[in-house]
Amino acid sequence: MIAQTPKPPYYAVIFSSLRTETLEGYGSTADRMVELAMLQPGYLGHESAREGLGITISYWASLEDIRNWKQQSEHLIAQEAGRMQWYQHYKTRICKVERDYEFEDGQYKK
Amino acid sequence: MIAQTPKPPYYAVIFSSLRTETLEGYGSTADRMVELAMLQPGYLGHESAREGLGITISYWASLEDIRNWKQQSEHLIAQEAGRMQWYQHYKTRICKVERDYEFEDGQYKK
Numbered sequence A, B: 001m002i003a004q005t006p007k008p009p010y011y012a013v014i015f016s017s018l019r020t021e022t023l024e025g026y027g028s029t030a031d032r033m034v035e036l037a038m039l040q041p042g043y044l045g046h047e048s049a050r051e052g053l054g055i056t057i058s059y060w061a062s063l064e065d066i067r068n069w070k071q072q073s074e075h076l077i078a079q080e081a082g083r084m085q086w087y088q089h090y091k092t093r094i095c096k097v098e099r100d101y102e103f104e105d106g107q108y109k110k
Helices: A026-039 A063-071 A073-086 B026-039 B063-070 B073-086
Strands: A010-019 A043-051 A053-060 A087-104 A107-109 B010-019 B043-051 B053-060 B087-104 B107-109
Touching (some): A010 A063, A026 A073, A043 B053, A053 A063, A073 A087, B026 B043, B026 B073, B053 B063, B063 B073, B073 B087
Antiparallel strands (some): A043 B043, A087 B087, B043 B053, B087 B107
């Protein structure tokens, strides 16, 4: 569930959101977007949690891969539906991952 | 709840984690770390959600601010306790936020 990304540098899109009360269509569209993102060139993984505030992070090999995913046709329709129906507030941050480190089962991973 | 950060560039620390079953001391330490982080120079905000996977993102003005927070004495003790007791697996990613955009109540914010 923690994305197994390659050595930095790579890119992250942090999508932080607060939902409306409209449930209709949200879950199936969210699932479909994950399915589509995984097929996009440069997709490296994603992580997601919601507890009132929702945070979804997707990881990408390059900024161009992020631009291409943002412009993917079915994704454009979902983004528009998101603004019209599902999200009261969101913020998207495009980031370059410069360093990372990982700990599992009592030790640092290399 | 969505962190109100300044215009990029700034920095993000993405902390993705899976907990152990040990609850003792976790909540109070987590609360204390938020309290301390907010007092650190360069702290810009944070966002957090857990749904099995936990994601906490803290935002900072510079890499030096992130280094100073990582080395803060009470935080060092909490990190050690985290590795010994509370986290089965975590990954920390240090990122430069290059661009962001925000949508609220039906419109993009500028």
